[in-house]
Amino acid sequence: MSPNRATAHHWSLLLTLLIWTLPLAADPGLTPPQQVIERVSDGLRRVLREDRDRLASDPQYVYRLVDELLVPNIDVARLSALALGPVWREATPAQREAFAEELKRTLIRTYATAVDALGEWQIQYLPTPFEPDQERAVVRTRIRRPGGEPISVDYRMARRGERWLAYDVAIEGVSLLVNYRSTFVRLAREKGVDGLIEELARHNAERAEP
Structure with missing residues (x-):
């Protein structure tokens, strides 16, 4: 079982945009949520450019890189709850924990497999109203590709203490959250929460990192 092809494609595209986005100009006036997106994209891009040989010779390095640099900036807990919708309330604490872990593995696997398709991008941060006491924010961007049409990408983020974490992206x-929810809720209704978790685990194991 896997999220539908559109969902997988969008998550792969998200990784591409996060890693290879190149700000049109450094803007010290970026809001805190915008700074998170900029910092993650710059950090991943720098590591990938410096370690191209290692990426080619050590496939596991890609998984570790995504796990260490990208995943900490995703609100996996919130994403897990929202992706299961009403089923989340029916799940036991153990089921919630297991589902969140398999969802994280799905994200890592999907992101890592997109590395080979990376190219050069430019990102433009669109003006977005922001107040210091906000708990949620949307980072609106426009991605420009050489020879391609601009792509609208919006990141939905939430404050966790002093940090801003992404929990959805709209391309x-x-x-992507809506796509995940439609797939996971349907499968949970058909097979139960344990059945959904087993399907995710099986799918992740079949495509486990080398």
């Missing part, structure tokens, strides 16, 4: 208005 050209298509929410």
Whole structure:
């Protein structure tokens, strides 16, 4: 079992945009949520450029890189709860923990497999109203590719203490969270929460990192 092809494609595209986004100009006036997106994209891009040979010779390095640099900036707990929708309330604490872990593995695997398709991008941060006491924010961007049409990418983020974490991204208005929810809720209704977790675990194991 896997999220539908559109969802997988969008998550792969998200990784591409996060890693290879190149700010049009350094802007000290970026809001805290915007700074998170900029910092992650710059950090991943720098490591990938410096370690291209290692990426080619050590496939596991890609998984570790994504796990260490990208995943900490995703609110996996919030994403897990929202992705299960009403089923989350029915799940036991153990089921919630197991689902969140398999969802994280899904994200790592999907992101890592997109590395080979990376290219050069430019990112433009669009003006977005922001107040210091906000608990949620949307970072609106426009991605420009050489020879391609601009792509609208919006990151939905939430404050966790002093940090801002992403929990959804909409590419050209298509929410990845909504796509996940439609798939996971349907499978949970068909097979139960344990069945959904088993399907995710099996799918992740079949495509486990080398």
